[in-house]
């Protein structure tokens with residue numbers, strides 16, 4: 001086992017780490033354990049995680065002490081190891097609203113007025129005046145009057161697909177879409193067609209193929225505003241146009257861009273002038289709105305009814321608490337104000353500077369400037385080692401490997417906040433570059449072909 005307090009010497013320590021086996025394997029190998037003992041048959045997975053943890057290359061389930069701020073104190077899984085204070089690029093609080101005094105005030109007011117708990121699903125007395133106001137405000141922002149709230153962003157995505165799509169319908173989905181969308185599609189129908197990432201020609205081909213043999217059933221085209229592992233965006237006007245041409249419906253998940261990007265916080269939909277023109281918008285409050293929760297928005301009342309009555313996580317799960325709804329409402333007020341514009345400008349300044357510094361150091365940042373800066377590592381081993389080295393340097397990032405991204409496409413994901421200071425960005429960039437070099441990150445790959 002490597003001593004986390006001693007410097008890491010790649011020449012001496014990397015062979016030791018390789019020999020330990022902690023850099024081998026991936027989650028895919030353990031996905032389908034066999035045998036009758038449901039509770040014990042995952043022992044090989046457990047042993048593999050423990051081996052990685054012993055060697056310092058298990059960066060998951062860490063513990064944040066205090067709020068998710070740019071400087072944060074982070075401990076290991078289940079309190080393992082000593083907590084370390086460092087620069088935090090691993091939390092999702094893009095506009096730094098979690099620590100905003102107006103948000104704390106809104107939470108406390110709602111707590112005093114309505115208590116901490118919704119005490120029912122939205123269908124069974126779980127609504128509050130905060131949740132109704134939130135539906136209204138979101139509808140106005142998006143230009144889509146029918147809004148349904150969900151307890152999480154995951155629930156919104158999964159709920160939308162499973163409520164709206166029937167077994168005879170089709171889903172055409174981007175190959176890199178989030179697991180909540182992919183799993184929702186799989187749960188809804190066997191007719192799931194995966195298109196190459198951002199490739200609108202491929203979408204057209206698939207839609208034409210479906211419509212050449214089936215004009216009776218519905219097609220849902222599923223994409224994201226900002227892909228959370230790749231920091232890139234589709235051509236929404238073209239996708240919506242294709243949907244009209246082939247009598248399909250477009251769903252865009254804006255979990256990562258709404259609030260954090262675009263004019264007035266309208267995300268990629270605003271940047272591409274698609275406000276009120278996308279059929280279905282799904283989102284999460286957990287990245288820019290300082291609370292758990294999610295929503296589905298559209299213009300049609302019948303679809304709202306369908307979601308209300310058939311989206312399991314809306315119907316059968318307790319609604320957002322009054323505190324969460326009040327926090328999101330106050331966040332929305334800030335997002336759409338001049339203060340929101342300032343926070344987005346700070347966030348984008350950080351993104352542009354971090355990407356420039358990492359690029360100058362020879363690293364490849366995927367996608368475009370956004371709150372997410374994915375840094376290409378290639379092998380899972382390189383991502384694990386780089387993440388470990390950065391944690392030793394008190395810089396927290398999320399190393400992402402399968403199933404978050406395809407095998408062999410591992411990366412470090414850095415998430416920025418408006419309150420990161422330029423000094424923090426400048427301090428972290430050379431440390432990221434040094435960690436990637438020592439970990440043996442693969443050479444930058446050429447850009448993938450875009451549709």
Ligand SMILES: Cc1ncc(COP(=O)(O)O)c(C=O)c1O
Pocket residue numbers: 152153154155157178180224228253254255256284285286292293294
């Ligand atoms: C595109 C997308 N949809 C949904 C979710 C789930 O959101 P939540 O964490 O609020 O459940 C995420 C989470 O990262 C996401 O990236």
